[in-house]
Amino acid sequence: MHDRHYPSTRPDHVYLFATCLVDMFVPQAGLDAVKLLEREGLTVHFPRAQSCCGQPAYSSGNPEQAQAVARAQLDLFGEPWPIVVPSGSCAGMMRHHWPLLFEHDADAQKKAQALAGRVYELSEFLLRVLNVRFDRVTxxxxxxxxxxxxxxxxxxxxxxxxxxxxxxxxxxxxxxxxxxxxxxxxxxxxxxxxxxxxxxxxxxxxxxxxxxxxxxxxxxxxxxxxxxxxxxxxxxxxxxxxxxxxxxxxxxxxxxxxxxxxxxxxxx
Structure with a gap:
């Protein structure tokens, strides 16, 4: 893990990568993540074709399958907006491992690297990019x-x-x-x-x-x-x-x- 530089200005739009577990088992967490972001004035976009981050296949020793999962999603997040993920492990897969999946495909790797640089775990994004204040008693x-x-x-x-x-x-x-x-x-x-x-x-x-x-x-x-x-x-x-x-x-x-x-x- 390396120190990360955060944008100096707040974005107006973000993507949400909900993760398959949130989608199938804990959908309320995804909805609440959206509400937290919207309350900060952001417009949240949810590409409907998104699926798994590929981590199960990757950690099981099947990089080809993980690559296929990642490749299908490289073009879903076309605008240069942050991609917020309510899961540290899924965010880690996208940020650190997606570019490695395409080491023999220069064009796909370039896309994966650009996407990886925009991936943030939810709490990291709230705190370091949006600078939320939760210490004010409402x-x-x-x-x-x-x-x-x-x-x-x-x-x-x-x-x-x-x-x-x-x-x-x-x-x-x-x-x-x-x-x-x-x-x-x-x-x-x-x-x-x-x-x-x-x-x-x-x-x-x-x-x-x-x-x-x-x-x-x-x-x-x-x-x-x-x-x-x-x-x-x-x-x-x-x-x-x-x-x-x-x-x-x-x-x-x-x-x-x-x-x-x-x-x-x-x-x-």
């Missing part, structure tokens, strides 16, 4: 009950995109929210895409450790910006009947800042 937000939360950042988001710091800063700025760290926070939850299918016993042990560690804090919920991890941890907690509700970061941010209830003239 009437709606002030009425919400206090919450203690733990934050989970996927391995790819943490180590490849470096977005843990953005999630931490956004959550820590929320009125009425206390973020608690736990001893296994930096560990993998065991999902790892197809890893959980190929090695279910190891994956199951990892997520049990993660759930137990989070529950030991006495938190009210676990928040994550990565749907694969969120689904894995949430389903494991439900299976264990553990008191650990989970919520996508986009939905959590929207809810904790008052959401639709933010009054005119009040800025979240």
């Amino acid at each position: 009437t709606a937000a002030a009425a919400l009950p206090t919450e203690n939360v733990v934050l989970h950042t996927s391995c790819a988001a943490r180590r490849e995109m470096g977005t843990r710091v953005h999630g931490v800063e956004l959550v820590d700025a929320l009125p009425g929210v206390t973020r608690i760290e736990h001893v296994r926070e930096s560990e993998c939850c065991g999902f790892g895409g197809t890893f959980s299918l190929k090695h279910p016993d190891i994956s199951g042990a990892m997520v049990r450790d993660k759930v137990a560690s989070a529950c030991a804090t006495g938190c009210d919920r676990l928040v994550s910006a990565d749907c694969g991890c969120l689904l894995n941890i949430g389903h494991a907690a439900a299976h264990q009947q553990a008191p650990l509700p989970v919520e996508h970061l986009a939905t959590f941010l929207w809810r904790r800042t008052g959401g639709d209830r933010v009054s005119e003239g009040e800025s979240a």
